[in-house]
Amino acid sequence: MPLPMLPESFVERTAAQGLADLKRAEQAWLNLATSRSPEHVALALRWFGRHLNEYAWRMQAAMEVDELGRQVESGPLSTPCQ
Numbered sequence: 001m002p003l004p005m006l007p008e009s010f011v012e013r014t015a016a017q018g019l020a021d022l023k024r025a026e027q028a029w030l031n032l033a034t035s036r037s038p039e040h041v042a043l044a045l046r047w048f049g050r051h052l053n054e055y056a057w058r059m060q061a062a063m064e065v066d067e068l069g070r071q072v073e074s075g076p077l078s079t080p081c082q
Helices: 010-033 038-074
Strands: none
Touching: 010 038
16 A cells, blocks of 8 residues: 655645544534533534634744745845854
8 A cells, every 4th residue: 555645845734734633523523512511512612713723823834934945945045144
């Protein structure tokens, strides 16, 4: 069985990690969200909001790292290091 190809950028890796986390938590989240307990529904919504917030931060960092990588690959830095 061939190994799956790794994503080429940090953004792709971060997106893949986020989707994998959601997939792993899907059944537990659905159980909480469809329960009749307001506390459980609130917990499910809070977890989902936290997940979105965390991955928004991670995605921003990944985009910045990818941009720095493109700048380094494109040639010498515009300002010399001191």
